[in-house]
Amino acid sequence: MTKDPSTSEITELKKKLEENPDSLVFAPLADAYRKQGSLEEALNVCKKGLEKHPNNTSARVVLGRIYQEQGKTEAASSELKKVLELDPENLMAHSLLGSIFVEKGDHQAAIEEYQKILTLNPDDEETQKALRQAIEKAAGEPRSTPSFKKEQLHAEKRAQPKDSTATLTIAELYLKQGHYDKAVEVYQELLSTDPQNLMLRQKLAEVVERRQKESVVDPGTSKLKKNEFIKPPDQKEDVLEETSHDGKRQAKPKKEDDSKFTNDDILQVMRRGGKDDVVVEEKRNKPTSPTAQEKKGISSPRTPQIEGLKGVLAELSAVEGIMRCFITANDGNTIVSMGETSNNADLGKQASAIFESTNRSVAQLNQGKMQQVLVTAESGHILLVSLAAYVLVVLASSKINLGLLRLALDSATRKLDKIL
Amino acid sequence: MDFKKILEETLSNVEGSIGAGLVGMDGIVIDQISHNSTFDINAVGAEYSSIIKNAMRASSNFGLGNTAEILITTDKATMIMMMVGQNYFVTLAINLDGNLGRGRLELKKAIPKFEKELT
Structure with a gap:
């Protein structure tokens, strides 16, 4: 389908639907109307089709999109959540929900949606880009969250420990950039909602220790130290080993402008793919x-x-x-x-x-x-x-x-x- | 057997998709659906089957085992072919501005449905 579907395409889909009113072609037809800008027509076709096929997730996604474009974000969210109840791995629904959260300014929730997509489909470049933007926006916000939000986070965290990955990602990005203080803040905030989390405690201890070391080492080697922090906890042994071989390695020149997260930052953190330069050489x-x-x-x-x-x-x-x-x-x-x-x-x-x-x-x-x-x-x-x-x-x-x-x-x- | 329904579902879940089809390894198209009149898998079922057979030979000679998927990129579109059992494959064509990753995933999700219908 093209972005701006021609009338002939709509005519063709309409004809197919007329030939077989029970066909699922109503969903692409509604979507074609939506793309053309005929939102009311799109809504009618979609709702009518959903009466016959209430569990058709594709059509519900289209309906969510129509609502989103009509500015009815609550209705859109509700439809997309219904889709995810039926099909928790529906990438389109996660993606649209992510964009709705971004529109609402809830970047943390958007990050979670984008991370779910990347867990299912790590090569999705569009989502990588969207995640990068959401993280940048989230990182630009004050670290403290409103108290009601904190309470909600706390309850959710108990039920779903995976939710904390959004903030962990931010912490890791801060580490990669050498912003230890900000990383410590993020870990502390996470611990305040989940004080028994040993992994968080270990990470925090590591960062604090590294920050102390960093403050006394030769500034010329500091960049290399910062890069070590992108290693995941399960590669901690390797990190220590690399440290002992510092003298044999050349620190890769890193961009001095650390004010923004780069695509590489996101890719490295999301994929845990830090490569060993020595091996590469x-x-x-x-x-x-x-x-x-x-x-x-x-x-x-x-x-x-x-x-x-x-x-x-x-x-x-x-x-x-x-x-x-x-x-x-x-x-x-x-x-x-x-x-x-x-x-x-x-x-x-x-x-x-x-x-x-x-x-x-x-x-x-x-x-x-x-x-x-x-x-x-x-x-x-x-x-x-x-x-x-x-x-x-x-x-x-x-x-x-x-x-x-x-x-x-x-x-x-x-x-x-x-x-x- | 509602192969068209599965193909329709796959197509509607993938932004930028052009068409999809279920083809036998003998090159005969079982079912197909297209959003673009110029895309007709009936015309190239045999060619696709020949591509897969060549790829199977190459995979085996490279010591990589059985072929599971083939992805063809041109300056206009990307075509994905995935094996459905040993005797069939499903293909999906996507515009360059479409979401290839999503296309691959939706196709993977569709394969068990086809397999169920085919057994």
């Missing part, structure tokens, strides 16, 4: 084995290009979870590879075959120019990226973060396109 410096095709100079680009391609592949293979990557010509000959090279020729040919059949179907469907194919199997992913006359083949483990992989690939593809 080791992988990056791994020597590469030239393939037989490279040695013979068959179908290979010029030597400076090969070096450039190897550099980009080395960067790509540094992404945690990537096991091997290589560039193959459309005829299946490997141009350059990184990581394990066995069987590359056969795999290159299969990659080309997948590309060829995919290209055909994409052309027949009139769905534009092919860019990427991602194959997900039981224990890993194969990613094929179109590069003019070549195909980039990436093999990744099943545990890789697909969102991060896509980001890394976007960057690599741009560089490879330039070189090739």
Whole structure:
């Protein structure tokens, strides 16, 4: 569906509904009216359909949206909560509720909704962005909450300990930025509502200890210390070990403007994905084995290009979870590879075959120019990226973060396109 | 067997979805639904099936086990294909401004429903 559905689309959906009044097509029809701005018509269609299908969550989501656009936020919230009673994993309902909470200025509640979405779907970039904005807004608010809210929080926390993650996230973001005092405040506030929470106590003790150490260490090393705090409690051992090896490591330059949370901050905290720079460096410096095709100079680009391609592949293979990557010509000959090279020729040919059949179907469907194919199997992913006359083949483990992989690939593809 | 109902539900839950279909591994389309007249899975069922077979061979040769999902990105749309048992797959096409993550999740939620209908 397009954002601004044409009248013909509405006509088509209307016709389908007329042909079969019991059809569920009423929901997309109501949504099409909503997108067109015909909110009253949308409301009528949706309500009429819901009389026949009261448990249809998709239609209830549409109804919630209609109410939201009519400015009836209470009615919208009520509909979306009904949806979540029927389907607690309905991402659209969580997302819309989040936006309603933002509209109302209840950023903590919005954060909770967005976190539920990211728990179910960690790669949802829109929600990552929305969460980042909600956290920024929440962090800008005074830390103390009205007393009635505190009481409510206290009661909810007893019933649902997961609710505290919203504030924990804020605390962790503060830690990442080196704002220890603010992090301590957040932990103290959390403890005031849940004094028996050992995990919170441990975290608070850690931060207080670190803050004290920080105040006496060389300011030049302080950034590295701050970064250690993004490690989750279950990686505490690693954190201590890293501290003992400080002298061997180079602190990564960090943006000095810490006034805003960056996408990286959110991603690192949400995904607990702090990478070990040493490991990354080791992988990056791994020597590469030239393939037989490279040695013979068959179908290979010029030597400076090969070096450039190897550099980009080395960067790509540094992404945690990537096991091997290589560039193959459309005829299946490997141009350059990184990581394990066995069987590359056969795999290159299969990659080309997948590309060829995919290209055909994409052309027949009139769905534009092919860019990427991602194959997900039981224990890993194969990613094929179109590069003019070549195909980039990436093999990744099943545990890789697909969102991060896509980001890394976007960057690599741009560089490879330039070189090739 | 109301496959269309499951497809309709999936489509209405995914912002920016174009069409969806349930296809046999022999390339024959069991059912499909489209919000865009240019998107007709009937025309490419066999091609899709061939893509999946190639992907299965590659997954096996890479030592990655059985293929579960294929995602094709073009400059206009993204197509997701997910296996439904061993003999069928379900496909969903989404506009570039659609929510791909949600599409994948909704499709995963739909698979047990299809499997139930198919057994």
